[in-house]
Amino acid sequence: MTQTLAKPAPLAGDERVGRRSPFQKLLGRPEVGALVGAIVLFIFFSVVSSTFIQPSSFATVLYGSSTIGIMAVGVSLLMIGGEFDLSTGVAVISSALTASMFAWYFSLNVWVGVALALVVSLTIGFINGWILVKTKLPSFIVTLATFLMLTGLNLALTRLISNGVSSPSIAQMDGFASARAVFASSVNIAGVEVKITVFFWIVLVAVASWVLLRTKVGNWIFAAGGDANAARAVGVPVTKTKIGLFMAVGFCGWVLGMHNLFAFDAVQSGEGVGNEFLYIIAAVIGGCLLTGGYGSAVGGAIGAFIFGMANKGIVYAQWNPDWFKFFLGLMLLLATIVNLIVKRRAELK
Amino acid sequence: MNAKEIDQKTLLRNEADPLTHTPVHLLELDQVGKNYGNIRALSDVTMAVDNGRVTCVLGDNGAGKSTLIKIIAGLHQHDHGTLKIRGEERKFNSPRDALDVGIATVYQDLAVVPLMPIWRNFFLGSELTSGFGPFKSMDVQKMKDITKHELAEMGIDLRDVEQPIGQLSGGERQCVAIARAVYFGAKVLILDEPTAALGVKQSGVVLRYILQARDRGLGVIFITHNPHHAFPVGDRFLLLKRGKSIGYYEKKDITLDELTAQMAGGAELAELAHELEQLGGHGDVVKEVHGEMAGVEQATGKAYT
DSSP states (O other): OOOOHHHHOOOOOTTTTTTHHHHHHHHTTHHHHHHHHHHHHHHHHHOOOOSSSSSSHHHHHHHHHHHHHHHHHHHHHHHHTOOOOOSSSHHHHHHHHHHHHHHHTTOOHHHHHHHHHHHHHHHHHHHHHHHHHHHOOOHHHHHHEEEEHHHHHHHHHHHHHSSSBBOOOTTSSOOOOHHHHHHHHHHEEEEEEEEEHHHHHHHHHHHHHHHHHHHHHHHHHHHHOOHHHHHTTTTTHHHHHHHHHHHHHHHHHHHHHHHHHOOOOOOOOTTOOOOOOHHHHHHHHTOOOOTSOOOOOHHHHHHHHHHHHHHHHHTTTTOOTTTHHHHHHHHHHHHHHHHHHHHHHHHHH | OOSSSOOOOHHHHHHHHHHHHSSSSSEEEEEEEEEETEEEEEEEEEEEEOOEEEEEEEEESSSSSSHHHHHHSSSOOSEEEEEEEEEOOOSSSSSSHHHHEEEEOOOTTOOOOOSHHHHHTTTTTTEEEEEEEGGGEEHHHHHHHHHHHHHHHTOOOOOOTBBBGGGSOHHHHHHHHHHHHHHOOOOEEEEEEEETTTOHHHHHHHHHHHHHHEEETTTEEESOOHHHHHHHHHHHEEEEEETTEEEEEEEGGOHHHHHHHHHHHHHHHHHHHHHHHHTTTOOHHHHHHHHHHHHHHHOOOOOOO
8 A cells, every 4th residue: 555655756856846755655655554453452451451462362353353344344445435334233134134134034045145145235334325416315214213213124025924033043054154265254364263264354445445546437436526526527437436436335245245144143133233334433533534535445454453452452451341432432533633633734735 | 889899600610720721610600599498598699610729708797608608618508509510500509519519618616526536537537548348448658748738739837737727727727628629629719708717827828728729720718708818819800799699890890898898898997987986996096997998099999988
């Protein structure tokens, strides 16, 4: 990612361009506030708790980070594109419920349910985006409505189909073992069990960064969030870009939803409420501007990592987990203030 | 009026395009009008744009200048009259349509995204890519080099194409926007009040780029409310007032004073001076308006006081 800035254009010694040290260049990156925060937090917990830096504990921290981070990838891109999505938390559960109950009700191979869940997740994203661009309502209102509707649908349909508050167990069904191997297995690296979601997370961050920085779609995302009217005027398909971003969020929700389902064999229909804020917090801590046009996928990943460290670190330090939310709030405030300062510097310099 | 209005029919018959030598205009409007509901925003506008010529559209606030360019740029469709590109009648459904026939617009707010680097803005919407299929990526180094080169070609010496465009001055941003339009093969360049928010020196710089664009063979439509900016660079002048054309002149048929007089309207200036005096306006301002009136009287041969 640092590639873009690390190699300034060959300028043939223009005296107006002061030599910038690598350190100063680093300060200009959107995720710098989060990076500093992550390092401080890492050192802090390493000192406070001896178990924190053990490889197995660290793998647990990474796993916790990845369950937030996978969604934070999509949410970060969406936020750079100038919108945000409050329906992500329950949409993850909708996806998992679709897969399990569809396969269970029709006694099909679970992979059929998995495929249908992907379609449903992308459709939820499409509908969010489509309503947004058609009505020009703020995404806050549109996705708040989707959030409430999905919450209701999750509970009502689950009760209707399985007569309970959780989806029926699909552990004995065809394809469950292979689906679990794909979505919820662990990989042994030097004696440490690392959950597969960590790798999903890394791949998604890499792909998102490439798209954002090296493809024209990435250019359109920055432009759609930075100034949608200007982007439209020079021929950027702003509406398609925004709908596509909501669908990308839907895709991330599908990946996480499938993990949630196959890590166990059933899903609680009331879960997921409130998680949408964790994803948004991760993206904001990672340097994405709420107003759009600025940020990075790596930043969202660092934000998720901070979340994972604070979440598990408090446990390893044997503190009362009640403190966790306080920590999260403090991190959010500090990170946003740092971002604000960085943005002002970038604009005024 | 001692200024001679252009007879559009005669012009069409007599004037050959200076570059292609055909009696067809690059862009031509004939009695174009636009309504917003029951509001008549624009009516009966006739004008032409040719290669290597600057057509100025002058008018005060609310004269219909913005509506006119929105029609030409494809943001709105006209309700009356015809719009022809090289003799072929067209109606644009989107800015993309207009861009595809070579009409590029540099908007007042510049259509640049302030937080994005200059090179990303330069190529926004027309990115260069290499590779194929889903692995198509942007050719970043080439885009940076071209940006640097094209801007240097226009005589703009930029520090660093990686800096956010929001850090540039208003004049520099105008120039980047103009260079972008020229690079992407614009045939018609619409400049929407490029000098409105600029100081004297910066305005001069932008006017120079207008002439450079003209000399590169582009047809330029220069929208402004300042006759002092329009007159030195324009070849034709269309004057708008309250959504109507109040005159269309060739440069040889009109002087700067006449242009100013036409735009301001002598009677209105007299009224303004009177009003300012009554309100206890500053002596200098009133004097200035009187001075302007004297110019108008001289030019039009009428007395307003």
